Each structure stands twice: as structure tokens, then as C-alpha cells.
Amino acid sequence: MKEHKIVVIGGGPAGMAAALAAYEAGVKDVVILDREERLGGILPQCIHNGFGLHKLGQELTGPEYAEYYAEKIRKTDIKVYTGTMVTSLTEDRVITASNEKGILQIRAGAVILAMGCRERSRGALGLCGTRPAGIYTAGTAQKLLNCHGLLVGKRVVILGSGDIGLIMARRMTLQGAKVEAVCEVMPYSGGLQRNLVQCLEDFDIPLYLSTTVVKIEGRERLEGVVLAEVDENRRPISGTERSISCDTLLISCGLIPENELARMANITLDPVTGGALVDEMRQTDAEGIFACGNVLHVHDLVDFVSDEGEVAGLAAAEYVLGEAQSKVAVPTVSGNGVRYVLPQRICDQEREIPLYFRVSQPRRNVNLIIKQGDSVLKKVKRIKVSPGEMEKVVLPAGCLRKGKGEIKVEVEV
Amino acid sequence: MKRELICILCPKGCTLQAEILETEVSVTGNACLRGERYGKEELLAPKRTVTAVLPVSNRPDTAVSVKTEKPVPKEKVMELMQLLQKESLIAPLEPGQCVLEDAFGTRVITTCRVL
Numbered sequence: 001m002k003e004h005k006i007v008v009i010g011g012g013p014a015g016m017a018a019a020l021a022a023y024e025a026g027v028k029d030v031v032i033l034d035r036e037e038r039l040g041g042i043l044p045q046c047i048h049n050g051f052g053l054h055k056l057g058q059e060l061t062g063p064e065y066a067e068y069y070a071e072k073i074r075k076t077d078i079k080v081y082t083g084t085m086v087t088s089l090t091e092d093r094v095i096t097a098s099n100e101k102g103i104l105q106i107r108a109g110a111v112i113l114a115m116g117c118r119e120r121s122r123g124a125l126g127l128c129g130t131r132p133a134g135i136y137t138a139g140t141a142q143k144l145l146n147c148h149g150l151l152v153g154k155r156v157v158i159l160g161s162g163d164i165g166l167i168m169a170r171r172m173t174l175q176g177a178k179v180e181a182v183c184e185v186m187p188y189s190g191g192l193q194r195n196l197v198q199c200l201e202d203f204d205i206p207l208y209l210s211t212t213v214v215k216i217e218g219r220e221r222l223e224g225v226v227l228a229e230v231d232e233n234r235r236p237i238s239g240t241e242r243s244i245s246c247d248t249l250l251i252s253c254g255l256i257p258e259n260e261l262a263r264m265a266n267i268t269l270d271p272v273t274g275g276a277l278v279d280e281m282r283q284t285d286a287e288g289i290f291a292c293g294n295v296l297h298v299h300d301l302v303d304f305v306s307d308e309g310e311v312a313g314l315a316a317a318e319y320v321l322g323e324a325q326s327k328v329a330v331p332t333v334s335g336n337g338v339r340y341v342l343p344q345r346i347c348d349q350e351r352e353i354p355l356y357f358r359v360s361q362p363r364r365n366v367n368l369i370i371k372q373g374d375s376v377l378k379k380v381k382r383i384k385v386s387p388g389e390m391e392k393v394v395l396p397a398g399c400l401r402k403g404k405g406e407i408k409v410e411v412e413v
Numbered sequence: 414m415k416r417e418l419i420c421i422l423c424p425k426g427c428t429l430q431a432e433i434l435e436t437e438v439s440v441t442g443n444a445c446l447r448g449e450r451y452g453k454e455e456l457l458a459p460k461r462t463v464t465a466v467l468p469v470s471n472r473p474d475t476a477v478s479v480k481t482e483k484p485v486p487k488e489k490v491m492e493l494m495q496l497l498q499k500e501s502l503i504a505p506l507e508p509g510q511c512v513l514e515d516a517f518g519t520r521v522i523t524t525c526r527v528l
């Protein structure tokens with residue numbers, strides 16, 4: 001069995017930032033394992049621009065953002081094993097992986113989980129009707145088009161208005177396909193406002209809210225879908241059905257963190273985020289195992305992914321260098337109007353703590369309030385909040401009071 | 414006439430109120446200066462950055478991603494896409510290589526590497 005100080009599983013933006021941060025903090029024996037043939041994770045297929053404005057101060061495309069970090073990694077002694085699939089992880093940090101050369105076993109001083117997400121597929125959604133060709137997840141269609149130059153269809157309906165669906169509506173339109181409609185089961189879009197404007201409005205693509213696909217038609221190839229409006233419990237309303245003919249249905253109904261390895265290592269997962277429960281250093285409840293990026297909670301901005309990678313990388317370095325101290329944790333909880341808060345517990349109450357969270361419904365003119373017991377630690381105004389856009393509020397250093405109990409985040413209307 | 418716009422220059426997506434007055438355009442609601450410029454441009458002459466992929470003739474099954482270095486007039490976007498359909502490149506390619514010199518006032522460059 002090989003031994004390495006820090007092993008990062010996943011070479012997307014989270015894994016690359018984590019590896020670099022650990023290396024710069026003084027741990028020179030860092031390894032990245034990724035099942036793809038190149039570093040970058042999902043980014044090489046996201047050819048649109050809009051990456052890195054906060055973090056790098058310039059607006060890059062996905063491949064350029066990935067290249068910026070890959071180039072930095074090439075200048076270090078960080079070892080990168082691509083084409084290497086990790087198949088198991090134990091609580092005491094033994095990793096099994098396989099690649100062309102065979103099976104690899106590594107005992108790691110610390111492990112950083114950065115495996116990203118996968119898309120919810122047709123099966124997971126339970127769509128009824130026939131099973132013709134022409135139904136793809138939006139991300140698969142994106143990869144086929146942007147990495148291999150293959151346009152999957154000519155007349156398209158998109159189910160789900162998350163960012164990948166919106167971005168693909170524009171991409172396929174630019175490439176000569178006709179996007180007939182984007183339908184969204186919720187009464188609001190799950191995507192960023194800017195994508196609604198520049199991907200749908202720019203091309204007059206209709207967005208039908210509170211609407212879903214109830215039937216799939218066609219034998220060999222998709223011939224059409226039936227849409228219906230839904231009630232507040234997301235059940236189709238009979239009498240509202242209408243058919244749209246199309247040869248392609250793209251599904252963009254959310255992402256699920258890839259946590260099979262975390263489960264194997266008996267790491268406790270948060271039922272809301274689908275990722276591990278972590279402290280502010282992104283340490284899971286398995287000592288020496290950290291998590292960052294989409295495997296921890298689904299991000300909409302790559303800048304926050306890289307930030308989180310850096311936090312986890314630094315923490316893993318402190319851990320293997322023996323500088324980490326264990327402290328009593330204070331839990332964070334979601335109050336009124338908040339779906340989840342990350343980190344789920346705070347150990348070091350002396351530092352400045354950025355809290356990331358999502359609201360449960362869109363609202364205007366609200367206060368975001370962070371409380372401990374009855375005392376308000378921080379209050380910020382927002383003109384607009386939406387579940388599709390992650391919120392970040394920084395708690396200043398030293399504002400937490402010991403022994404005062406949990407920290408609650410809530411939306412005040 | 415006042416128009417409500419969403420600034421698309423960064424993911425924050427500020428809601429802007431923009432209005433053409435006699436001698437200038439007034440913009441409010443922007444969290445930074447870039448938003449003011451966006452609001453003005455969007456009313457007077459909207460522009461968009463275009464990204465696309467092109468085939469690589471000596472690498473079957475591989476595409477190279479490209480972008481306009483600067484945004485181009487919005488009404489020229491489809492025309493530019495048609496111009497690009499005619500292009501095909503030869504690997505190896507480095508990011509930043511010029512693909513089209515004159516794309517409505519800017520250049521089209523590659524954004525990824527193809528070995």
C-alpha cells in the first residue's frame with residue numbers, strides 16, 4: 001500500500017483549489033485522483049462566459065477558468081492521476097482506486113472529497129410514457145455539443161429551468177435548433193436572473209412556470225411531449241394538457257452530490273444538501289476527511305467553489321501538520337424561510353465565519369438575520385432573494401458567545 | 414419610459430431602472446459602476462459575448478471552444494454564428510489563438526487546448 005499526506009478525490013475547481021491551498025500551506029505530498037482524462041471537472045463543457053468575476057476579477061469561460069488552475073498545478077509537484085476511478089474509501093482513510101495499470105491502494109494522512117454532482121435523470125423523475133431515443137439530461141447534451149460537436153436534436157423542449165437548462169436553451173438555439181419551450185414545475189425559475197435574460201429573453205424562448213411534462217410520445221425517436229399545469233402540490237391539473245411536437249427533451253431538474261464514497265466511510269450526510277455535515281473548516285464527522293464544492297452542496301458560482309476548496313485544503317494541511325485543535329462545536333440551524341445553512345456546526349468561535357445558505361422561496365425587500373439565542377449577531381438587507389442564488393453572510397470574528405447555544409439564520413419579511 | 418433591466422455582467426444580477434432622458438440615460442439600482450454602463454448600453458446598443466464550438470478537422474469527435482474577445486452587437490449574434498459555421502481548425506491548438514480577425518469589431522479566439 002502507498003502512503004500520501006493528502007489525497008484529493010476529484011480534480012474539478014474544488015479539488016484543484018484544495019490541492020493548491022494544501023500545497024501552499026506547506027504539505028508537498030499532495031495527490032489528485034480523477035476518473036476523467038483531464039483536470040477541470042464539469043468546466044471544460046461549460047464553454048459560456050461568466051466564470052471567475054469575483055475570484056479572479058475577470059470574466060472567463062469554463063475551459064479558461066479550469067486552465068488557470070490546471071496551469072498553477074503543473075507548476076507544483078502535486079501529483080495528478082487522471083483516468084483513475086476511486087471505488088472505495090474507509091473511515092481510517094484507505095482509498096482504493098482503479099485505472100489502466102490496475103488497482104491502487106493508498107493510505108492518506110487526510111482526504112479531501114471533491115467529487116462534484118451528477119444530474120437527476122429521467123428515471124429519478126418518474127416520467128411516464130414510451131421510452132424513445134431523444135431524451136437527454138441537459139449536461140449530457142452539453143458535453144456532446146461542446147466537447148464533441150454533436151447537436152442532439154432540432155426541435156427541443158427543456159424540462160427544468162435550472163442554469164444548465166437555460167444555458168443549453170441558448171446553446172442549441174445558436175447552433176440552429178428551435179427550442180419550443182422551457183417548463184418549470186415550480187412557480188419560479190431555479191436559475192440565475194442573468195441567465196433568464198441572456199438565454200431565454202434574448203431569443204424569445206417561452207418559459208412556462210408551474211408546468212411539467214406529463215407524457216412522452218414516439219416509438220423509436222421522440223415525437224412530442226404533453227405539458228400540463230400543476231397545482232400548488234405540484235400535481236398536474238387535468239384539462240390543462242397540451243401537446244408540443246419535438247424530437248428532443250432535455251432534463252435539467254437538479255443535481256445530486258456524488259456521495260457514494262462518503263457513505264462507504266460512514267460519514268453523516270445532511271438530508272437537505274445531500275452532502276456531508278461539516279464544520280467551518282469543511283471537516284466531516286470522520287476525522288481527517290474534508291469535503292468541498294458540489295459534493296458538499298450544489299453551488300451556482302464557481303468562485304464560491306474555489307473559495308471552499310481553499311478552506312478545505314488549508315484545513316487538511318493544518319490537520320496533517322498537527323496544527324489542528326479540537327474544540328466544542330456550536331450547531332447552526334435554518335430558521336424561518338431558510339432551506340439550509342452551511343457549515344452545519346462551528347468549532348472555532350474566534351475566527352471570522354462566512355455562512356452560506358439558501359432561502360426557501362423568492363422574496364423582495366427582506367432582512368437576513370443571524371441570531372444566537374435572543375441576540376442578533378448580524379442583520380443584512382437584501383432587495384431580492386431567490387432559492388436559485390446562494391447567499392453568503394460573514395460573521396465577524398469574536399461575535400459568537402460561548403455557551404449561548406445554536407446559531408440561527410432566518411429571513412425577516 | 415422607464416425600463417426594468419437585469420444587469421447580466423455578473424451573477425449578482427442587479428435589477429436596474431433605466432430611462433432615456435433628453436441628453437443622457439439615467440440608471441439606478443446598480444451595485445457597481447459596470448452596471449451603469451450596462452444599463453446605458455442595453456437601452457442604446459445592446460451587446461453580447463458569443464461563445465461557440467468549431468470542428469477540428471484532424472481530430473474527429475473533438476470540438477474546440479471559442480469566444481468573442483469583446484461583446485458584439487446583439488443583432489449580429491446570429492450572423493456571427495453563421496460566419497463561424499464556415500470555419501474549421503487544425504490541431505494542435507492553444508487557448509487564445511485567433512480564429513476570426515474581424516467579428517463585428519472584435520476577434521474570435523479559442524478558449525481551450527486541443528493537443
Ligand SMILES: Cc1cc2nc3c(=O)[nH]c(=O)nc-3n(C[C@H](O)[C@H](O)[C@H](O)COP(=O)(O)OP(=O)(O)OC[C@H]3O[C@@H](n4cnc5c(N)ncnc54)[C@H](O)[C@@H]3O)c2cc1C
Pocket residue numbers: 009010011012013014015033034035036040041042043046048049050051052084085086087114115116117139142163164167258261292293294295298299300301302303305
Ligand atoms: C452546466 C453548468 C453551468 C454552470 N455555469 C456556471 C457559470 O456560468 N458561472 C459559474 O460561476 N459557475 C457555473 N457553474 C457552477 C460551477 O461550474 C460548478 O459548481 C463547479 O464546476 C463545481 O465544481 P466541483 O469541483 O465541485 O465539481 P466538478 O466540476 O463536477 O468536479 C468533480 C470531479 O470529480 C471527479 N470524480 C467524481 N467521482 C469520482 C470518483 N469516484 N473517482 C475519481 N474522480 C471522481 C469527476 O470526474 C469530476 O472531474 C455551472 C455548472 C454547470 C454544471
Ligand code: SF4
Pocket residue numbers: 420421422423424425426427442443444445446447448449451
Ligand atoms: S451592477 Fe455590478 S454588481 Fe450588479 S449585476 Fe451588474 S456588474 Fe454585477
